[in-house]
Amino acid sequence: xxxxxxxxxxxxxxxxxxxxxxxxxxxxxxxxxxxxxxxxxxxxxxxxxxxxxxxxxxxxxxxxxxxxxxxxxxxxxxxxxxxxxxxxxxxxxxxxxxxxxxxxxxxxxxxxxxxxxxxxxxxxxxxxxxxxxxxxxxxxxxxxxxxxxxxxxxxxxxxxxxxxxxxxxxxxxxxxxxxxxxxxxxxxxxxxxxxxxxxxxxxxxxxxxxxxxxxxxxxxxxxxxxxxxxxxxxxxxxxxxxxxxxxxxxxxxxxxxxxxxxxxxxxxxxxxxxxxxxxxxxxxxxxxxxxxxxxxxxxxxxxxxxxxxxxxxxxxxxxxxxxxxxxxxxxxxxxxxxxxxxxxxxxxxxxxxxxxxxxxxxxxxxxxxxxxxxxxxxxxxxxxxxxxxxxxxxxxxxxxxxxxxxxxxxxxxxxxxxxxxxxxxxxxxxxxxxxxxxxxxxxxxxxxxxxxxxxxxxxxx
Numbered sequence: 001x002x003x004x005x006x007x008x009x010x011x012x013x014x015x016x017x018x019x020x021x022x023x024x025x026x027x028x029x030x031x032x033x034x035x036x037x038x039x040x041x042x043x044x045x046x047x048x049x050x051x052x053x054x055x056x057x058x059x060x061x062x063x064x065x066x067x068x069x070x071x072x073x074x075x076x077x078x079x080x081x082x083x084x085x086x087x088x089x090x091x092x093x094x095x096x097x098x099x100x101x102x103x104x105x106x107x108x109x110x111x112x113x114x115x116x117x118x119x120x121x122x123x124x125x126x127x128x129x130x131x132x133x134x135x136x137x138x139x140x141x142x143x144x145x146x147x148x149x150x151x152x153x154x155x156x157x158x159x160x161x162x163x164x165x166x167x168x169x170x171x172x173x174x175x176x177x178x179x180x181x182x183x184x185x186x187x188x189x190x191x192x193x194x195x196x197x198x199x200x201x202x203x204x205x206x207x208x209x210x211x212x213x214x215x216x217x218x219x220x221x222x223x224x225x226x227x228x229x230x231x232x233x234x235x236x237x238x239x240x241x242x243x244x245x246x247x248x249x250x251x252x253x254x255x256x257x258x259x260x261x262x263x264x265x266x267x268x269x270x271x272x273x274x275x276x277x278x279x280x281x282x283x284x285x286x287x288x289x290x291x292x293x294x295x296x297x298x299x300x301x302x303x304x305x306x307x308x309x310x311x312x313x314x315x316x317x318x319x320x321x322x323x324x325x326x327x328x329x330x331x332x333x334x335x336x337x338x339x340x341x342x343x344x345x346x347x348x349x350x351x352x353x354x355x356x357x358x359x360x361x362x363x364x365x366x367x368x369x370x371x372x373x374x375x376x377x378x379x380x381x382x383x384x385x386x387x388x389x390x391x392x393x394x395x396x397x398x399x400x401x402x403x404x405x406x407x408x409x410x411x412x413x414x415x416x417x418x419x420x421x422x423x424x425x426x427x428x429x430x431x432x433x434x435x436x437x438x439x440x441x442x443x444x445x446x447x448x449x450x451x452x453x454x455x456x457x458x459x460x461x
Contacts, residue, residue: 006120009120009121012121013121013124013125016125016128017128017131020125020128020129020132020279021128021131021132021135022132023035023132023279024132024275024277024278024279024334024335024336025333025334027335028335029329029335029336032278032279032335032336033070033278035279036070036278036279036282036306037069037070039279039306039307040067040069040070040073040282040304040306041067041068041069043304043305043306043307043312043314044064044067044076044314045064046094046309046312047312047314048063048064049094050091050092050093050094050311050312051087051090051091051092051095052083052084052087052091052092053079053312053314056077056079056083057076057077060077062075062076062077070282073282073284073304073314073315074292076314076315077315078286078290078302078315078316078317079313079314079315079316079317079318080316080317080318081112081114081318084114084115084116084311084318085112085114085115088114088115089115092116092117092311093117093309093310093311094309097117097119097309097310098117100119101117101118101119101309101310102117102118102119102120103115103116103117103118104116104118104260105260106259106260106261106318114261114318116260116261116310116311117309117310117311118308118309118310118311119308119309119310121308121309122307122308122309122310125307125308126263126264126280126307126308129263129264129277129280130264132277133231133256133264133267134146134202136267136269137202137229137231137254138228138229139201139202139229142178143178144178144201144202145178145179145180145198145199145200145201145202146178146179146180146200146201146202146203146204147179147180147182147194147195147198147200147202147203147204147205148179148180148181148182148204148205149182149183149184149191149203149204149205149206149209149210150181150182150183150184150204150205150206150234151183151184151185152181152182152183180194180195180198180200182194182195182205184205184206184208184209188209188212188213188216189216189221191209192213192216192217192221192222192225193221193222195213195222195225196221196222196223196224196225197224199224199225199226200225200227201227201228202227202228202229202230202231203225203227203229203230203231204230204231204232204233204256205230205231205232205233206232206233206234206235207232207234207235207236207237207241208235210230210232210237210245211237211241211245213225213245213249214244214245214248214249215377215380215399217248217249218248218377219401225249226249226250226251227249227251228251229251229252229253229254230245230246230249230251230252230253230254231253231254231255231256232253232254232255232256233255233256233257233258234258236342236344236360236361236364237253237255238361238364238365238368239365239368240365240367240368240369240371240372241368244368244377254267254268255267255268255274255342256268257274257339257342259303259319261303261305261313261316261318261319262281262303262305262313262316262319263280263281263305263307263308264277264280264281265277265280265281265283265303266339269330269332269334270332271330271331271332273326273330273332273338274338274339274340274342275330275332275334275336275337275338276336276337276338276339277336278336278337279306280305280306280307281303281304281305281306282303282304282306283301283302283303283304283323283325283337283339284301284302284303284304284315285297285298285299285300285301285302285323285324285325286299286300286301286302286317287299287300288300288458288459288460290302294327295325295326295327295340296324296325296326296327296340297324298322298323298324298341298343298359299322299323300317300320300321300322300323300346301317301319301320301321301322301323302315302316302317303315303316303317303319304316319345320345320346320347321342321343321344321345321346322342322343322344322345322346322349322359323339323340323341323342323343324339324340324341324343325337325338325339325340326338326339326340341361342361343359343360343361343362344359344360344361344363344364345360346457346458347453347457348360348363348450348451348453349363349451349453349457350363350384350386350392350424350451350453350455350457351386351389351453351455351456351457351460352389352424352425352427352428353389353390353425353427353428354425354427355460357457357460358423358424360450360451362423363384363423363450363451364450366416366419366420366423367379367382367416369419370412370415370416370419373415374406374407374411374412374415375406375407376402376405376406376407376412377399377402378398378399378402378403378405378406378407378409378412379396379397379398379399379412380397380398380399381396381397381438382394382395382396382397382450383395383438383439383450383451383452384450384451384452384453385439385452385453386451386452386453386454386455387454388454388455389455390427390428390429391428391429391431392420392424392428392429392430392431393431393432393433394416394417394420394430394431394432394433395433395434395435395438395439396413396416396432396433396434396435397434397435397436397437397438398434409434413432413434416432417430417431417432439452
């Protein structure tokens, strides 16, 4: 990325900063929806300058003049990961902007990674929504001390964003001395020692490291970590895990939902509702045929990013998430649309012989229920493996330091089997297996997927 002083960019960012940060507080619902229509039209106009998207629309007979507001979005095609993969690199960006752009990659945790074009403005525009979220939680982004546990490796959004922030003319505004950056793949004992020494006011991180932080804290690590709040993103924490982490660190947890592709999507308010950043993204829930579902119904997410340039994302299903949208407005005062439930990735769902789908958020709740019942934290990691539709193995790594404390491993396994059997029904054979390494880690040491299934749930949702 260019490090030259850019007065146009700094002018846009300054204007955006003072308008974006407080928009959700100042705008009523109708004014917010009118603003969304305005930025949606701009994004559509830009998308038609991108070769692959222009051709998709041309093939179904849609022009940009057919799109007046968000209600016309169903006229536009749905796009997925494969559309972007097949058209990269030449056709996924306006040709005039390609040399001025940089690249970001999705993690590819459940599928092949996707490479997207972006630019400094798009990355820094996304920061505005993050700052808005932090501000809501009482975090002063330039003063509060907070530890961020993310994937800080080449061509990810966190890395490219930090690279943008480090350009000279922004350094006076983003000193970053108050931000501790930690890579989620690093050794957890070393990581918690670093956080303990940093003494953050807030922690922002993935569910996996936060789960283990709680376990390590119980063993005497990180006793100086006393955050005012913990924000988790990038995965699911069940109710047991949230209560456990909250109790261990004596603070409240907040759920923030976002992605590499679309940026900040939603954040949890103090009433416990997930508010959509309605001025930054538009969410649809669709069925397997691509037809929109009403609020309250569960289906696949199709997301539209309403800001930035680079690779356009309109009705994009490549995140592979399952959602339910709420039909009500929250009492907290923020008049945005609300996500009722994030069920997890479609890829990590289980299909039963009767074609019923069990979503990741339900699957992930079972271990917590069993651990809470037995009053133990004996499970280090756990993974469900479905080779056939009627056979599921549960691979469990036992925490060696608590193996002989409290209930036996046999008792734990018996209760796990009973709980899963009740969930899956009598037509599924459930087997609990103690292992030293999860199946996903045998092929990819960095994989943390909790569900591996050879049955494609996309055919059934």
